[in-house]
Amino acid sequence: xxxxxxxxxxxxxxxxxxxGASTLAAPAVLGQSPIKWRLxxxxxxxxxxxxxxxAIDAFNKAANGEMVIELYTxxxxxxxxxxxxAMQKGTIDAVQSDEDSMSAPVDVSVFGGYFPxxxxxxxxxxxxxxxxxxxxxxxxxxxxxxNVTWLSSGSWDPCHFNTTKPIKSLADLKGLxxxxxxxxxxxxxxxxxxxxxxxxxxxxVAVQTGELDGMAWSGITEDYTVGWADVTKYFLTNNICxxxxxxxxxxxxxxxxxxEHLKTIFRLAMDSSHYYRQYWYWGGxxxxxxxxxxxxxxxxxxxxxxxxxxxxxxxxxxxxxxxDRSAKVVKILKDYNESMRKAGPPYRYG
Numbered sequence: 001x002x003x004x005x006x007x008x009x010x011x012x013x014x015x016x017x018x019x020g021a022s023t024l025a026a027p028a029v030l031g032q033s034p035i036k037w038r039l040x041x042x043x044x045x046x047x048x049x050x051x052x053x054x055a056i057d058a059f060n061k062a063a064n065g066e067m068v069i070e071l072y073t074x075x076x077x078x079x080x081x082x083x084x085x086a087m088q089k090g091t092i093d094a095v096q097s098d099e100d101s102m103s104a105p106v107d108v109s110v111f112g113g114y115f116p117x118x119x120x121x122x123x124x125x126x127x128x129x130x131x132x133x134x135x136x137x138x139x140x141x142x143x144x145x146x147n148v149t150w151l152s153s154g155s156w157d158p159c160h161f162n163t164t165k166p167i168k169s170l171a172d173l174k175g176l177x178x179x180x181x182x183x184x185x186x187x188x189x190x191x192x193x194x195x196x197x198x199x200x201x202x203x204x205v206a207v208q209t210g211e212l213d214g215m216a217w218s219g220i221t222e223d224y225t226v227g228w229a230d231v232t233k234y235f236l237t238n239n240i241c242x243x244x245x246x247x248x249x250x251x252x253x254x255x256x257x258x259x260e261h262l263k264t265i266f267r268l269a270m271d272s273s274h275y276y277r278q279y280w281y282w283g284g285x286x287x288x289x290x291x292x293x294x295x296x297x298x299x300x301x302x303x304x305x306x307x308x309x310x311x312x313x314x315x316x317x318x319x320x321x322x323x324d325r326s327a328k329v330v331k332i333l334k335d336y337n338e339s340m341r342k343a344g345p346p347y348r349y350g
Contacts, residue, residue, distance in 0.1 A: 035067040035258060037093035040083060042101055042246070044074045044200050046226045050280055051156065051246075052096050055273035062265045067258070069094070074200040087251050088147050094250040100183050106141040107323040112245050114159040114184040117312040118333050120242040120340070120348065122278055125155035132332050137325060138247075149252045152267070154274030156244035157281040159184060161236040162223045163214030164207065166298050170307060179203045180216040184240060187315050188216060191308065207231045216240070221284030224292055235295040238305050240312075248273075 041052050048071070056071045078086040083095050083102035095102065099112030111118065119125060129135045134153070142150040161167055163176065174192030178185075185195025196212055204227055206212040214232050215223075219239075223229040248270050258266070289297060320330040340347040 034063075034065055035262070037067070037069045037254065038072060038077065039069050039094040039096065040072040040074075040077050040086075040092050041095075042074055042080055042083070042097035042200070044226055047222060048073045050225065051277055052273055054276060055269040058272060059266055059269035062269075063262060067262050080200065084148065084249075087249060088145075090147075090251050090253065092251075093254045094248065096246065096248050098181070098244065098246045100181050104145075106145060107326050108138060108141045108329060110183045110319055110322075110326070111329055112153075112247065113181040114241040114244050115333075116184065116187045116240050116315055117309060118241060119155070119245070120337075122155040122157075122243040122282060124336070124340075125153065125243050125245055126274065128332065128336055129153050132336050134329065134332065137329060137332075141325060142249075147252045149250050149255045151248040151250055151255075152270040152274070153245055153247040154270070154277065156246055156277055157219030157221055157285065158239040158243060159216060159241040160219055160239045161214060161216045161234075162218075162220070162228055162232045162295060163234050163236070164232050165213055166234045166296070167236045167300065168298050169300055170304050172300075177211070177213045178216045179206065179212055179214075184216060187240070187312065190311055190315075204228060204231055218244075219281060219285050220288045220292065220295065221281050223295065224284075224288050229292065229294040233296060234298050235289075237289075237297055237299045238308075240308065 039056065041048050043051050053071060056069050060068055072092075074080060077092055080097065080101050081103055083092070083097055084099075084104045086092050087095050099106065099109035101113060103109070104112070119128075129138070138150050138153065142148060159180075161176075161178065163178070165172070165176070167173065167176075170191055173188070175194060176192070177194045177196050178188070179198060180188065180193075180195050182195075182197075185193070185197075189195060193216070196206070198206055198211075203212065203215060203217075207214060207228070208231050214234075215228060218228075220229075220235055223232070223235065255263075316330050316333070320327040337348075
C-alpha cells in the first residue's frame with residue numbers, strides 16, 4: 001500500500017510538470033471552461049449581419065475554444081439607452097455602439113454617432129483617431145469612468161434622410177418627425193425637424209402607422225438592408241455627416257481578465273470589422289443610388305444647404321464651450337477639415 005501511495009505521488013508530480021510544459025506550448029487546457037462574454041450591438045439583426053457578426057464569428061473561430069462571445073442585437077438584452085450602465089455593472093461584458101445613443105457619461109459622447117459635418121468621408125474617422133489625436137483623447141475620457149474600457153472606434157455610413165415625403169428645400173424639413181440620434185436631433189431641430197426617440201426595431205412600424213415621417217439615421221445601404229426602403233419613398237442626397245463614429249467597449253474587469261493573446265485576436269477582429277464596413281458602405285451607397293429602385297432621390301439646392309453648414313459651425317462652437325476636452329476635439333476637427341480643404345480633390349471638393 002505504501003509503495004502504491006509513493007507511485008501515485010510521483011506520478012502526480014510528473015503529470016503536473018508535463019501539464020505545465022504543455023501549457024506553455026498550448027494555453028488551452030483540456031476540460032478548462034472557456035471565457036464567455038455577452039456582447040450587445042446597437043444594430044438590429046439584419047444590420048448586425050454586416051456591421052459586427054462576421055468579426056465576432058472570426059474571433060470565436062480564432063479563439064479556438066478558449067473564449068466565446070455571444071452576440072446580441074439591438075435591445076435584445078437591455079435597451080440601447082441603458083447599454084453603458086449595463087456594461088459598467090457587468091450585466092453584459094461588451095458593447096458595440098456610439099456613445100451618443102447609449103448616454104455614455106463622458107464629454108466626448110456628443111462626437112460619437114453623427115456629429116454634424118464632423119466628417120465628410122468614412123476614411124476621415126480612422127485618420128482622426130490614429131493621426132490627429134482622437135484615440136488619446138478617448139482613452140483619457142474613459143479612464144475617468146469606472147469599470148468601462150474604450151477599445152476602438154471606426155466609421156459607418158453617412159447620415160441621410162429617408163422619408164415618406166419628398167424633401168427638396170429646407171422648408172420641407174419643418175415639422176418632419178424623424179427617428180435619429182440625440183445630438184443629430186438637437187442640431188436638426190434648428191430647422192424644424194422633430195426628433196423622435198423610440199426603440200430601433202420599432203422605427204419601421206412607426207413609419208407605417210404614421211408616427212414617423214422617416215429616419216435621419218443612416219445611408220441608403222442600411223435603408224435597403226433593414227427594410228426601411230420598403231416603408232419610405234424618398235432619399236435625400238444631402239447628408240449632415242459623412243460617417244457615423246461607433247466604438248467597441250468592454251467591462252474593465254472582464255477585459256483585464258482576458259489573456260493577452262486573446263486581446264490581440266479581439267483587436268484584430270475589431271480592425272476586421274472596421275475594414276469590412278469601409279467597403280460595404282462605400283460601395284453600397286453608390287450601387288443602391290443607381291440601382292436600388294425603391295427610393296426616389298431628391299436634393300436640396302447647394303445654395304440652401306450652405307445654411308445648414310453655417311449652422312453646424314455655430315453648433316461646433318456651442319459644443320466647444322461644454323468642456324476643455326470638447327474644445328480640444330472641436331479644434332482638431334477644424335484643423336483636420338481645413339487641412340483637407342487645402343489639399344483639394346480628392347480630399348475635399350469645392
